[in-house]
Amino acid sequence: MFDRDRDRDRSRDRDRDRDRDRDREPDRDATDRVHTLGARDKKKPFSFFRAGRGEASAANKPILVFEGVYKYFKRDQPTLRDIDLEIERGEFVFVTGPSGAGKSTLLKLVYRAETVDEGRILFCGRDISRLTATSIPFLRRNLGVVFQDFKVVPHWTVFENVAVPLEIMKMPARLVRSRVGEVLERVGLSGRGDERTATLSGGEQQRVSVARAIVGEPALVLADEPTGNLDPQLAVDILTLFEEIHQAGTTVVFATHDRSLLETRPHRLLIIDDSRIIEARSGLTQWAEEQSGISALPARGAA
Amino acid sequence: MDFTTAIKRAARSAREEARLYLVAISSLAVAFLCLGAALITIANLSAIAERWGQSVRLSIYLTDGADAADVTQMRALLDALPEVTSTQLVSSADARQQFLDGNEVGHDLAALPAEVFPSSVEVTLSPAAAENPAIISQIAERVARLRGVEQVETYRTWMDRLRMLVAGGRFGAGVLALLVGVCVLAIVGNTIRLSIANRKTEIEVLKLCGATDSFVRRPFLVEGAAQGLVGAAFAVSLLLALFLFASGEIAPAFAAFTGVRPVFLTVPMMALVVVGAVVVGSAGSALALRRYLAER
Numbered sequence: 001m002f003d004r005d006r007d008r009d010r011s012r013d014r015d016r017d018r019d020r021d022r023d024r025e026p027d028r029d030a031t032d033r034v035h036t037l038g039a040r041d042k043k044k045p046f047s048f049f050r051a052g053r054g055e056a057s058a059a060n061k062p063i064l065v066f067e068g069v070y071k072y073f074k075r076d077q078p079t080l081r082d083i084d085l086e087i088e089r090g091e092f093v094f095v096t097g098p099s100g101a102g103k104s105t106l107l108k109l110v111y112r113a114e115t116v117d118e119g120r121i122l123f124c125g126r127d128i129s130r131l132t133a134t135s136i137p138f139l140r141r142n143l144g145v146v147f148q149d150f151k152v153v154p155h156w157t158v159f160e161n162v163a164v165p166l167e168i169m170k171m172p173a174r175l176v177r178s179r180v181g182e183v184l185e186r187v188g189l190s191g192r193g194d195e196r197t198a199t200l201s202g203g204e205q206q207r208v209s210v211a212r213a214i215v216g217e218p219a220l221v222l223a224d225e226p227t228g229n230l231d232p233q234l235a236v237d238i239l240t241l242f243e244e245i246h247q248a249g250t251t252v253v254f255a256t257h258d259r260s261l262l263e264t265r266p267h268r269l270l271i272i273d274d275s276r277i278i279e280a281r282s283g284l285t286q287w288a289e290e291q292s293g294i295s296a297l298p299a300r301g302a303a
Numbered sequence: 304m305d306f307t308t309a310i311k312r313a314a315r316s317a318r319e320e321a322r323l324y325l326v327a328i329s330s331l332a333v334a335f336l337c338l339g340a341a342l343i344t345i346a347n348l349s350a351i352a353e354r355w356g357q358s359v360r361l362s363i364y365l366t367d368g369a370d371a372a373d374v375t376q377m378r379a380l381l382d383a384l385p386e387v388t389s390t391q392l393v394s395s396a397d398a399r400q401q402f403l404d405g406n407e408v409g410h411d412l413a414a415l416p417a418e419v420f421p422s423s424v425e426v427t428l429s430p431a432a433a434e435n436p437a438i439i440s441q442i443a444e445r446v447a448r449l450r451g452v453e454q455v456e457t458y459r460t461w462m463d464r465l466r467m468l469v470a471g472g473r474f475g476a477g478v479l480a481l482l483v484g485v486c487v488l489a490i491v492g493n494t495i496r497l498s499i500a501n502r503k504t505e506i507e508v509l510k511l512c513g514a515t516d517s518f519v520r521r522p523f524l525v526e527g528a529a530q531g532l533v534g535a536a537f538a539v540s541l542l543l544a545l546f547l548f549a550s551g552e553i554a555p556a557f558a559a560f561t562g563v564r565p566v567f568l569t570v571p572m573m574a575l576v577v578v579g580a581v582v583v584g585s586a587g588s589a590l591a592l593r594r595y596l597a598e599r
């Protein structure tokens with residue numbers, strides 16, 4: 001077991017190494033530009049996303065990188081400890097671990113509902129771990145997030161719920177209508193835009209929330225136990241829906257503690273165990289060994 | 304541009320929270336009715352004060368059976384003064400008639416004999432003299448020493464009292480306006496706070512989808528402003544309707560007593576009340592939101 005101070009020292013060392021590495025990198029200013037993000041993005045809400053996709057160098061980079069990330073809720077006991085992680089463009093990644101392991105926290109660090117205490121997180125090559133409060137909305141416009149409790153506004157129509165991200169981005173009403181129509185079709189709710197969302201079943205409400213997450217065509221979709229409130233068959237349906245979204249080119253990070261989902265699908269698997277990330281590329285077998293006390297796999301990229 | 308989105312969102316929320324908003328607007332209307340009524344009272348008092356201030360007069364009450372020669376001499380003396388515009392002799396009979404004309408009195412009073420009403424010389428002073436109370440008192444003192452003069456009424460004390468009443472009224476209205484402002488802040492603030500509580504999910508969804516704080520805030524500001532606007536506009540309209548209805552009934556009596564027709568709030572004053580309501584309404588909303596958004 002590491003105590004917090006030793007962990008901090010280690011991470012400081014790594015910071016120095018990284019700084020040296022960065023000095024050698026030709027496009028170092030790409031990360032430094034992040035500091036002016038808020039001001040720039042006021043004029044061009046999409047620049048975050050466009051830069052991430054448009055630049056040849058950024059396109060080859062992983063879409064999401066964690067570098068020595070620590071998150072503390074209690075002073076001497078990190079919830080996330082020294083997380084090093086790379087997620088490539090177009091990947092489908094499961095994040096799992098028992099309840100309270102830190103799955104939600106990991107995702108919250110990405111959509112900036114929580115802030116890292118140490119280390120940094122790169123999204124499309126940009127450091128998002130220390131964005132100013134005014135820049136956070138522009139980060140979120142490039143992410144889609146789906147939750148266990150749907151987070152749809154029950155008294156709004158399906159259309160109104162799905163259209164929210166587009167209205168925020170000031171898209172013209174006609175375009176909003178056609179885009180929402182398309183995305184409702186993708187999630188299997190075509191023609192149901194005028195229904196009050198509260199009258200839909202749980203599975204359908206979750207589809208509304210998925211539609212809202214992808215309507216802005218984000219590069220990355222985060223799902224935090226999206227099947228947690230659904231019965232098993234509906235859970236598989238929603239997982240399949242995310243896989244379809246993934247097939248269409250979107251990167252998906254899918255957090256769940258539902259073993260039955262993990263077992264049936266071959267996707268890359270990250271396990272949060274004792275506040276560290278364990279890679280279990282070949283599915284559940286290694287996690288099972290891990291659980292039964294066989295030596296821990298080293299976290300990828302850790303020293 | 305962005306504003307239309309905010310107004311659309313605000314309109315949708317107003318429909319959803321119709322009952323809450325109706326209660327808020329009624330409370331606001333009551334507050335503005337009080338303020339409006341106070342302002343109308345002040346406006347009329349000021350009008351009266353101004354009217355009376357302009358026509359300064361002296362009433363010189365004569366002793367019973369005053370010598371006509373003394374009176375004529377006194378009038379000649381007064382007419383010669385530059386401050387005096389005109390003089391007029393009002394006999395006891397004239398005074399009685401004026402009293403009976405000005406009041407719808409019953410049989411008992413109509414039976415009063417003319418002797419009850421003293422005869423007087425009514426002196427109208429020039430507007431220049433009205434500016435200078437010292438000269439008026441000087442004239443009054445000199446006249447009071449003349450033979451056949453019972454008493455000189457300068458109306459100074461009346462004017463002073465009225466002016467004090469107007470000044471006090473203005474101060475009171477200022478305090479009332481302040482109180483109403485605080486009321487509006489509280490009413491709108493509480494309504495918006497309730498509305499925020501009912502719309503927690505909505506706000507959370509907006510923020511997760513990348514809405515800026517100002518995007519979240521704007522519809523609430525519109526709602527606060529609209530509540531103030533509707534409350535104040537309703538109160539002012541109601542007062543105007545009442546005024547138009549009532550002034551037909553009471554205007555002649557009012558005019559007979561005060562010398563002026565009843566007045567309503569001026570257009571700039573009405574605009575000030577309504578604009579103030581809009582500003583304070585959105586401020587109340589902003590205050591309620593600042594606390595909420597700061598917590599996220």
Ligand SMILES: Nc1ncnc2c1ncn2[C@@H]1O[C@H](COP(=O)(O)OP(=O)(O)O)[C@@H](O)[C@H]1O
Pocket residue numbers: 073079097098099100101102103104105106
């Ligand atoms: N805002 C918070 N304040 C304090 N502790 C928190 C907070 N959020 C999460 N935690 C703690 O962090 C740990 C991980 O929580 P979470 O990420 O929600 O786990 P999971 O999603 O894997 O079930 C838990 O022990 C939880 O109590």
Ligand SMILES: [Mg+2]
Pocket residue numbers: 103104105224225
């Ligand atoms: Mg969780």
